[in-house]
C-alpha cells in the first residue's frame with residue numbers, strides 16, 4: 001500500500017476510495033473543488049441501488065453492481081443511512097418488447113440477479129396502475145440516500161484522521177522530484193506517493209493535467225426529472241422501468257418512489273452545453289468547443305442525432321411529451337400531474353471512433369489511477385470500485 005495518497009474528487013467514488021485506502025492503512029487527502037461533498041453526479045441522481053441485470057455478463061459493471069448492491073445496502077444499514085430494498089418492475093408495454101424483456105431476464109440469470117418474468121395480472125398486484133403485457137420482477141433493487149452515504153463516509157474518514165478539503169481544486173499534477181507525484185492546489189503543492197482521479201465530469205481533464213492522453217473523453221448528458229404532484233403519488237407504489245433500448249447506454253425514463261415518499265420521473269438524456277450545466281441556459285463555450293473538437297462527438301452525432309437525439313431534445317422542451325413517455329408505463333399520468341424536479345449531468349466517456357464506453361474504465365500510470373468512466377451503476381458499485389482502485393494503487 002502506497003503511504004500517502006491524494007484523491008481528487010469528493011463524490012461517492014472519491015470518498016469510497018479514500019475510505020478503502022484508510023482501511024488498508026493509507027494516509028489520505030481528498031480534494032474537492034466545490035464547497036460541499038457529493039455536489040455533482042452523486043448529489044443529482046435517481047438514488048436507486050441497481051440490481052445488476054442490465055450489464056453484459058462478466059463485465060466490471062455486472063460484477064461490481066451485483067456485489068455493490070449488497071455492500072452499499074450493508075454499509076447504509078450499518079451507518080444509519082436511509083435505504084430500502086423494495087424491488088422493481090421492468091415492464092414490456094407492447095408485444096414487440098417481449099423479446100428484449102426475455103433477453104433481460106436471461107441477463108439477470110447470467111449475472112446472478114434474482115428476477116422472474118410475471119404476467120400482466122401479477123404485475124398489477126405490485127403496481128395496480130401499470131400498463132404492461134408482461135414484466136420482469138427484480139427483488140434486489142432498492143432506493144437509497146447516496147448523499148447520505150457520502151456524509152457517513154466523511155464522518156468515518158474524519159474519525160480516522162483523513163485530510164478532507166472542500167473548495168480545493170487540483171490545478172496541476174507533475175511527477176515528484178524524489179518519486180511519487182505532486183498535486184498543486186491554489187495555494188500549496190501536496191507531495192504524495194500516488195494520486196487517484198475520481199473527478200467525474202472532469203475526469204478526462206484531470207488525467208490530461210497529469211500528463212495522460214486518456215483513451216476516451218467525457219461527454220456530459222443531462223438528465224431531467226419531474227415529480228408527481230403529492231395528490232397523484234398513489235399512482236406508483238415502487239419502481240417502474242421501461243424495457244431499455246439495448247443500443248443506448250441509458251435506461252429510459254422511469255418512475256421511482258423515493259425514500260421520502262415522493263415519486264420521481266426521469267431522467268431523459270440530452271447533451272449538456274456545459275459539463276456541470278443543470279439547465280438549458282447553462283452554457284460553456286469552452287465545453288462546447290471541446291465537444292466540437294473531438295472527432296468522436298461527430299461520429300456519435302451521426303449515429304444518434306436523428307431520431308433518438310431529436311426526440312430526447314423535444315421531450316426535454318415539452319412537458320406533454322415527457323408525460324406521454326410516462327403514460328406508456330402508467331396511463332393515468334398526464335402533464336397536469338407532473339412538476340419539474342431538478343436534473344443531473346452524467347459523465348459518459350466517448351471514444352474517438354464515436355462509440356460510448358459501455359463498461360467502467362480505469363486507467364493507470366506510474367503513481368496514478370484514473371477513473372475515466374463511472375456512469376450508472378457506479379454509485380451502487382462504489383464500494384466495489386473502491387476495492388479495485390485501492391488494489392491498483394498498492
Ligand SMILES: Cc1cc2nc3c(=O)[nH]c(=O)nc-3n(C[C@H](O)[C@H](O)[C@H](O)COP(=O)(O)OP(=O)(O)OC[C@H]3O[C@@H](n4cnc5c(N)ncnc54)[C@H](O)[C@@H]3O)c2cc1C
Nearest residue numbers: 009011012013033041042045046048170200344376378380
Ligand atoms: C441523472 C443521473 C442518474 C443516476 N442514477 C443513478 C442511480 O440511480 N444509481 C446509481 O448507481 N448510479 C446512478 N447514476 C450514476 C452515479 O450518480 C455516478 O456513477 C456516481 O455518482 C459517480 O460518482 P463520482 O464520485 O465518480 O462522480 P461525482 O459525484 O460527479 O464526483 C466527482 C467530484 O469531483 C470533483 N472534481 C472535479 N474536478 C476536480 C478537481 N480538479 N479538483 C477537485 N475536485 C474535482 C467534482 O466537483 C465532483 O464533486 C446517475 C447519474 C446521473 C447523472
